[in-house]
Amino acid sequence: xxxxxxxxxxxxxxxxxxxxxxxxxxxxxxxxxxxxxxxxxxxxxxxxxxxxxxxxxxxxxxxxxxxxxxxxxxxxxxxxxxxxxxxxxxxxxxxxxxxxxxxxxxxxxxxxxxxxxxxxxxxxxxxxxxxxxxxxxxxxxxxxxxxxxxxxxxxxxxxxxxxxxxxxxxxxxxxxxxxxxxxxxxxxxxxxxxxxxxxxxxxxxxxxxxxxxxxxxxxxxxxxxxxxxxxxxxxxxxxxxxxxxxxxxxxxxxxxxxxxxxxxxxxxxxxxxxxxxxxxxxxxxxxxxxxxxxxxxxxxxxxxxxxxxxxxxxxxxxxxx
Amino acid sequence: xxxxxxxxxxxxxxxxxxxxxxxxxxxxxxxxxxxxxxxxxxxxxxxxxxxxxxxxxxxxxxxxxxxxxxxxxxxxxxxxxxxxxxxxxxxxxxxxxxxxxxxxxxxxxxxxxxxxxxxxxxxxxxxxxxxxxxxxxxxxxxxxxxxxxxxxxxxxxxxxxxxxxxxxxxxxxxxxxxxxxxxxxxxxxxxxxxxxxxxxxxxxxxxxxxxxxxxxxxxxxxxxxxxxxxxxxxxxxxxxxxxxxxxxxxxxxxxxxxxxxxxx
Numbered sequence: 001x002x003x004x005x006x007x008x009x010x011x012x013x014x015x016x017x018x019x020x021x022x023x024x025x026x027x028x029x030x031x032x033x034x035x036x037x038x039x040x041x042x043x044x045x046x047x048x049x050x051x052x053x054x055x056x057x058x059x060x061x062x063x064x065x066x067x068x069x070x071x072x073x074x075x076x077x078x079x080x081x082x083x084x085x086x087x088x089x090x091x092x093x094x095x096x097x098x099x100x101x102x103x104x105x106x107x108x109x110x111x112x113x114x115x116x117x118x119x120x121x122x123x124x125x126x127x128x129x130x131x132x133x134x135x136x137x138x139x140x141x142x143x144x145x146x147x148x149x150x151x152x153x154x155x156x157x158x159x160x161x162x163x164x165x166x167x168x169x170x171x172x173x174x175x176x177x178x179x180x181x182x183x184x185x186x187x188x189x190x191x192x193x194x195x196x197x198x199x200x201x202x203x204x205x206x207x208x209x210x211x212x213x214x215x216x217x218x219x220x221x222x223x224x225x226x227x228x229x230x231x232x233x234x235x236x237x238x239x240x241x242x243x244x245x246x247x248x249x250x251x252x253x254x255x256x257x258x259x260x261x262x263x264x265x266x267x268x269x270x271x272x273x274x275x276x277x278x279x280x281x282x283x284x285x286x287x288x289x290x291x292x293x294x295x296x297x298x299x300x301x302x303x304x305x306x307x308x309x310x311x312x313x314x315x316x317x318x319x320x321x
Numbered sequence: 322x323x324x325x326x327x328x329x330x331x332x333x334x335x336x337x338x339x340x341x342x343x344x345x346x347x348x349x350x351x352x353x354x355x356x357x358x359x360x361x362x363x364x365x366x367x368x369x370x371x372x373x374x375x376x377x378x379x380x381x382x383x384x385x386x387x388x389x390x391x392x393x394x395x396x397x398x399x400x401x402x403x404x405x406x407x408x409x410x411x412x413x414x415x416x417x418x419x420x421x422x423x424x425x426x427x428x429x430x431x432x433x434x435x436x437x438x439x440x441x442x443x444x445x446x447x448x449x450x451x452x453x454x455x456x457x458x459x460x461x462x463x464x465x466x467x468x469x470x471x472x473x474x475x476x477x478x479x480x481x482x483x484x485x486x487x488x489x490x491x492x493x494x495x496x497x498x499x500x501x502x503x504x505x506x507x508x509x510x511x512x513x514x515x516x517x518x519x520x521x522x523x524x525x526x527x528x529x530x531x532x533x534x535x536x537x538x539x540x541x542x543x544x545x546x547x548x549x550x551x552x553x554x555x556x557x558x559x560x561x562x563x564x565x566x567x568x569x570x571x572x573x574x575x576x577x578x579x580x581x582x583x584x585x
Contacts, residue, residue: 039551040546040550040551041550042549042550046546046548046549046550047548047550049322049323049548050322050323050324070565070566070567071552071555071567073557073585074542074543074554074555074556074557074567075542075543076543076552076553076554076555077373077543077544077545077551077553077554078543079371079372079373079543081370082369082370082372083372084372084373084545086545086551086553088551088552088553091552091555091567235369235372236369236370236372264369284372284545286546286550287373287374287545287546287547287550287551288362288369288372288373288374290324290415290548291324
């Protein structure tokens with residue numbers, strides 16, 4: 001592949017006076033850098049009541065496994081200071097249902113789909129990837145949720161062990177033959193090693209960060225805030241953590257990074273782009289401000305226009321230190 | 322369902338912790354019905370703490386004036402924030418959400434059983450059913466007399482009702498579930514709608530276990546999105562003989578057959 005050299009380059013195409021928002025992450029080309037994060041947007045149907053979700057750079061679906069999963073016992077949500085904990089437990093109705101039903105609905109809406117998949121072990125990842133391969137012309141990429149528990153390794157996330165990351169990435173890449181994005185967990189110290197392993201395996205890009213492990217306690221009932229005790233923290237509370245992770249990963253120039261974690265506004269999105277993210281994921285914000293994706297795209301466009309920057313790629317990684 | 326902003330026409334304090342807020346919204350008045358809810362941003366514009374919207378069942382709709390209202394109890398930071406909003410302030414909310422209750426297919430006799438703030442969404446059922454000339458009876462139970470002002474609203478609807486309080490400070494002393502049990506024969510051919518604390522619903526589930534009444538419970542759960550995306554607000558429902566499935570209160574509910582709900 002000759003892609004390697006051009007991974008971090010961009011085309012200087014501008015249309016009239018309008019600044020170009022299009023970005024490239026390896027072979028993945030997006031009209032704008034705003035992506036809805038997995039698990040916060042279903043596959044776009046619900047939010048289409050509020051705006052045309054086809055304007056988003058892409059929508060990452062909720063994570064699908066081979067068979068339907070019921071998920072964790074409630075309560076699954078617990079609000080914390082400027083954030084929320086969740087322990088949904090990867091509830092989903094299985095990859096076949098996505099292929100049979102949901103994908104068509106998303107296509108009708110004109111949504112560009114990144115399909116998120118996961119498995120309990122390498123074998124399940126391979127099986128789900130094989131199913132996804134049947135519809136590879138209809139999706140722009142597959143995102144691997146590597147923060148889910150690896151049953152064969154005592155439930156530790158795949159993301160924790162770089163060798164596992166490489167194995168899963170390389171084996172799904174060979175099955176899929178379309179761009180594969182590795183979504184990494186911030187809960188382990190080896191983010192750079194995991195990213196390198198993803199690259200070795202043939203990943204096209206990285207999604208960083210998934211939720212941060214956290215918990216809450218109800219002092220009236222002495223019970224944990226979540227039915228599952230531990231959960232994932234998201235929202236504005238995690239933004240500085242996410243930004244630091246994206247910054248430290250992007251400067252290594254391993255793979256293009258989709259930066260995510262607490263992005264609620266175009267200003268937040270811009271911070272991630274400045275530290276080197278090639279695109280941004282908007283997650284929890286969708287729960288609060290249903291049309292936030294649209295607002296961020298508009299905000300970025302206006303900012304570029306005001307600053308007379310004709311191409312968004314001119315701000316990517318331009319942090320002055 | 323839309324993202325809306327509506328002018329607050331009043332935010333009346335009913336008692337220490339209980340408020341009724343009236344909001345101007347032609348859209349809600351024309352599109353919402355009993356059982357549905359709105360999802361309210363409970364922090365100032367551009368402020369993200371408290372972060373999540375809070376769901377409130379629609380208490381009343383006055384179509385003629387394009388005004389609807391919510392009845393709410395101040396419980397945490399979110400409800401504290403909206404309790405401090407004044408007439409003329411703008412409420413940021415979305416709605417109507419959830420499935421409405423269709424009374425067309427229901428029995429002519431309707432029993433409403435409410436516990437605490439659970440009376441709020443039942444009030445609109447009472448109003449609509451009353452307007453359809455159905456025979457409505459409202460049994461309501463509270464800890465104390467802090468909901469006293471609500472009885473005035475109910476009297477305006479001319480709905481027959483019984484009030485029970487745990488401390489006996491208003492109405493009869495006792496639990497609303499005991500009241501229902503003691504009067505079970507009077508409500509033989511009634512369709513039942515109930516909303517309230519889990520313990521009350523559990524007791525009602527036992528009472529109506531082997532009876533033929535249609536019993537619908539309006540459930541609440543902590544929500545993140547309110548639109549059916551996050552799967553955060555699920556409740557456990559019976560599926561087949563031994564199985565269960567999780568259903569979303571926001572999108573599949575908030576009304577469910579009480580007999581199917583599993584209270585763990």
